[in-house]
Amino acid sequence: MRRNTPLMTLLTGAVLGIALLIASMLATPAKTPTSYNAAATPTPASTAVAVQSSPAVASPVAASPASTATASATALFRADYAGRVQGDAHASVAISIHGTQAIAYACNGSVVEAWLRGTAVGGRLVMTGKNGAVLTANYDSRRAYGNVSADGITYAFSVYMVKKPSGLYRATADVRGATIKAGWIVLPDGTQVGSLESNADAAAPSATAAPPLDVAAGTAQDGSTVLHVTAISGVTGSGF
Amino acid sequence: MTAQPTTPVPLPPDRAALGAAKIVVPSLIGALVALTLGIYGRLHHPTGIAVNIAGFTSPGYVKSWLATVATVFAVVQVVSALVMYGKVPHVAAPSWIGGLHRWSGRIAFILAVPVAIHCLYALGFQNYSTRVLLHSLFGCAFFGAFTVKMLILPKRGLPGWVLPVVGALVFTLLVALWFTSAYWFFSTFGIHR
Numbered sequence: 063m064r065r066n067t068p069l070m071t072l073l074t075g076a077v078l079g080i081a082l083l084i085a086s087m088l089a090t091p092a093k094t095p096t097s098y099n100a101a102a103t104p105t106p107a108s109t110a111v112a113v114q115s116s117p118a119v120a121s122p123v124a125a126s127p128a129s130t131a132t133a134s135a136t137a138l139f140r141a142d143y144a145g146r147v148q149g150d151a152h153a154s155v156a157i158s159i160h161g162t163q164a165i166a167y168a169c170n171g172s173v174v175e176a177w178l179r180g181t182a183v184g185g186r187l188v189m190t191g192k193n194g195a196v197l198t199a200n201y202d203s204r205r206a207y208g209n210v211s212a213d214g215i216t217y218a219f220s221v222y223m224v225k226k227p228s229g230l231y232r233a234t235a236d237v238r239g240a241t242i243k244a245g246w247i248v249l250p251d252g253t254q255v256g257s258l259e260s261n262a263d264a265a266a267p268s269a270t271a272a273p274p275l276d277v278a279a280g281t282a283q284d285g286s287t288v289l290h291v292t293a294i295s296g297v298t299g300s301g302f
Numbered sequence: 303m304t305a306q307p308t309t310p311v312p313l314p315p316d317r318a319a320l321g322a323a324k325i326v327v328p329s330l331i332g333a334l335v336a337l338t339l340g341i342y343g344r345l346h347h348p349t350g351i352a353v354n355i356a357g358f359t360s361p362g363y364v365k366s367w368l369a370t371v372a373t374v375f376a377v378v379q380v381v382s383a384l385v386m387y388g389k390v391p392h393v394a395a396p397s398w399i400g401g402l403h404r405w406s407g408r409i410a411f412i413l414a415v416p417v418a419i420h421c422l423y424a425l426g427f428q429n430y431s432t433r434v435l436l437h438s439l440f441g442c443a444f445f446g447a448f449t450v451k452m453l454i455l456p457k458r459g460l461p462g463w464v465l466p467v468v469g470a471l472v473f474t475l476l477v478a479l480w481f482t483s484a485y486w487f488f489s490t491f492g493i494h495r
Contacts (some may be wrong), residue, residue, distance in 0.1 A: 078415050082416055
């Protein structure tokens, strides 16, 4: 009996590995990118584990396994994209990819806006945010293109890589018990598109136009409150 | 009735050959394990997602912490092995040292398995940077080497250096795995949950 314990250790590890592999296969959503809710069902073999979801988002984050892009070349990747969406003069989107993690912000400069988190794997972005926000896109070393839905409005976009000071900025502050969260997308021409959630902890935060961002100083003045702004950058890893 | 002259006389068991077979066969099985993992990791299209433990910022943090704890247990392995072999001056091996060695090893291995499954299923065997290529190779080699260690452990009559050498190899590979993954991850993204 004693002689076989190392073999038992090996077999236990193998069984655990196979069980996790099967659980992973069951937890992986179907190939359609819109099936992002499918990952919410925990598998029987993983009662103590759940599909990883970022605490910053309301829905589980799931990456689509479907991709014809070169997975090995782009599985780890650092990039920042920003630009206007199609068919709207103001709405813009900024996406930062740091390794397999991604942060995005979509905003029309007033009431429509969403922060999203998700994964970037194999040239495919799948991201979710509060209030049903979802972003699916393809990306490469030049641009990111796909769709983003925020506050019930779906935009198509094709945005290009940008370098700081263009890109995404975020500020959070606690004022009288409420969390203020502001986001700005600075476009390559210097235009700022930003919104401010006055109660960001709400399930469906309402937004207004953000105050102007002083990119050089890293601050913005919201009434009597000075917001200290963080640059979100996949290239530097800032904000991840 | 005498034996026919053509009947081969059974050779007396060659001790050295038997000892070698006791190492070679487990080594071949270990190599097969390493190859299987590598080929699966290379052929399976990485999904970017696998089952995971909730409550962490990202799967990278789950894996980095699991790997770190496994590496700490691996250090316990080396220390307890040194004590067992009487290599630590002025420290007599206590009766529980064998149990400590076995259980720290089992825990380290069991902690490493989910990390490896996430790597294989969600990320795959990759070669887009030196770190990632080394990590992929070390990962496959580690589970191969661990298999060898477990298979030769119950064998009697092996040369005394075999277990320490294989054990050291397993430990070295795990530490190399940790440096090319968790150490890199923590130093790149910061140490938190």
